[in-house]
Amino acid sequence: MKMEEMSLSGLDNSKLEAIAQEIYADLVEDSCLGFCFEVHRAVKCGYFFLDDTDPDSMKDFEIVDQPGLDIFGQVFNQWKSKECVCPNCSRSIAASRFAPHLEKCLGMGRNSSRIANRRIANSNNMNKSESDQEDNDDINDNDWSYGSEKKAKKRKSDKLWYLPFQNPNSPRRSKSLKHKNGELSNSDPFKYNNSTGISYETLGPDELRNLLTTQCGVISEHTKKMCTRSLRCPQHTDEQRRAVRIYFLGPSAILPEVESSLDNDSFDMTDSQALISRLQWDGSSDLSPSDSGSSKTSENQGWGLGTNSSESRKTKKKKSHLSLVGTASSLGSNKKKKPKPPAPPTPSIYDDIN
Amino acid sequence: MVVSKMNKDAQMRAAINQKLIETGERERLKELLRAKLIECGWKDQLKAHCKEVIKEKGLEHVTVDDLVAEITPKGRALVPDSVKKELLQRIRTFLAQHASL
Numbered sequence: 118m119k120m121e122e123m124s125l126s127g128l129d130n131s132k133l134e135a136i137a138q139e140i141y142a143d144l145v146e147d148s149c150l151g152f153c154f155e156v157h158r159a160v161k162c163g164y165f166f167l168d169d170t171d172p173d174s175m176k177d178f179e180i181v182d183q184p185g186l187d188i189f190g191q192v193f194n195q196w197k198s199k200e201c202v203c204p205n206c207s208r209s210i211a212a213s214r215f216a217p218h219l220e221k222c223l224g225m226g227r228n229s230s231r232i233a234n235r236r237i238a239n240s241n242n243m244n245k246s247e248s249d250q251e252d253n254d255d256i257n258d259n260d261w262s263y264g265s266e267k268k269a270k271k272r273k274s275d276k277l278w279y280l281p282f283q284n285p286n287s288p289r290r291s292k293s294l295k296h297k298n299g300e301l302s303n304s305d306p307f308k309y310n311n312s313t314g315i316s317y318e319t320l321g322p323d324e325l326r327n328l329l330t331t332q333c334g335v336i337s338e339h340t341k342k343m344c345t346r347s348l349r350c351p352q353h354t355d356e357q358r359r360a361v362r363i364y365f366l367g368p369s370a371i372l373p374e375v376e377s378s379l380d381n382d383s384f385d386m387t388d389s390q391a392l393i394s395r396l397q398w399d400g401s402s403d404l405s406p407s408d409s410g411s412s413k414t415s416e417n418q419g420w421g422l423g424t425n426s427s428e429s430r431k432t433k434k435k436k437s438h439l440s441l442v443g444t445a446s447s448l449g450s451n452k453k454k455k456p457k458p459p460a461p462p463t464p465s466i467y468d469d470i471n
Numbered sequence: 472m473v474v475s476k477m478n479k480d481a482q483m484r485a486a487i488n489q490k491l492i493e494t495g496e497r498e499r500l501k502e503l504l505r506a507k508l509i510e511c512g513w514k515d516q517l518k519a520h521c522k523e524v525i526k527e528k529g530l531e532h533v534t535v536d537d538l539v540a541e542i543t544p545k546g547r548a549l550v551p552d553s554v555k556k557e558l559l560q561r562i563r564t565f566l567a568q569h570a571s572l
Contacts, residue, residue: 133563133566133567133570134563136483136484136487136566137559137562137563137566138559139484140487140488140491140500140562141555141558141559141562142547144497144500144501144504144558145504145546145547145550146543146547147501148501148504148505148508148546149517149539149542149543149546149547150539150543151505152514152517152542152546153535153538153539153542153543154535156518156521156525156538156542157533157534157535157538160525160530160533161533165521165522165525166522
């Protein structure tokens, strides 16, 4: 303490300045020395040159700036060809279609609840309406397939083409032809044009009668052609159908259901066999709905005669007090399915065909 | 007489250095200088110079002495004036405080 006071007291400004410079030089030298140690250690440990790379690799990893390429020089729309496997239904779906598919597949969103509602409605209507069901199934299939809308449209137009007649090449069609033993020559599918209706002027009376027992037949105001849908077609009312039948077949021609209900006791063996197979179809309704629906229609064609859905519905409404007397005993176990037995064909039509 | 004065000078410097270390001012100044030098890019400049030197000598033959000999003059020269002035000012105020005691 004493020494310090002594030393500092005798200093003039120039001396202080010199000391300050000295201290500064000391500090800078310290920093330089520290830096030198740092660098030396980095060199000896081998990490001194790590932070800079050689120009070759710099060129390799340059950022690419070209149209159509990402910054790494890769083509960036490669994902288009990628496919994902749906975890729910394990189909493989194009990546771009995967999200919409998943939404439907997992049953989320507005649209799929609509589908679900429709499906519930279908299962309720299963026994009532065949044509509606077929249409709905078609729509459903389109919704559930992950294909593009184009596909759906194509399918629809296809359907339109062969819906009235069934596909002539399908096994079902050939089966139904076999059923008839080749008797039904006048309903050759190729005879009709492929449009949605049939021009009734070209038909003979037999054809007309046959048509009117299997198809709706209401004449459109616009196209002047006959509706080729089933007898239960939702576009036209029963009134319209009745009017057309009266127009073509005369007032004596009644809608088949009346005749059919009179006729039920006269089942022959082939009829009841077919009926049994029919009921089996109904029993296995947990098959895919479109399958069962189309098979039913094809079978209807196979009967080719008075059987149709409107009939069966009517008979159902009548609580089957007439038409089901004959079948009730043999098929008692199937009570619930019974509302739908195919009514036997009208004798007059049998006569026509034979 | 001269020798005694030299002795006195040396004693005085030693005393000041002692004071700098004791009060922790030296450490504070050092930290300030390091921060300022990094801030103004002195370190990066010096590093670039180091690289040249090391490449010249070869990675295996670098010694601390070589580096110090090469780097220190450069380092001293590269310190910016503003940093130098600020530091000197800090030192002077320190000296003035302790001279007045």
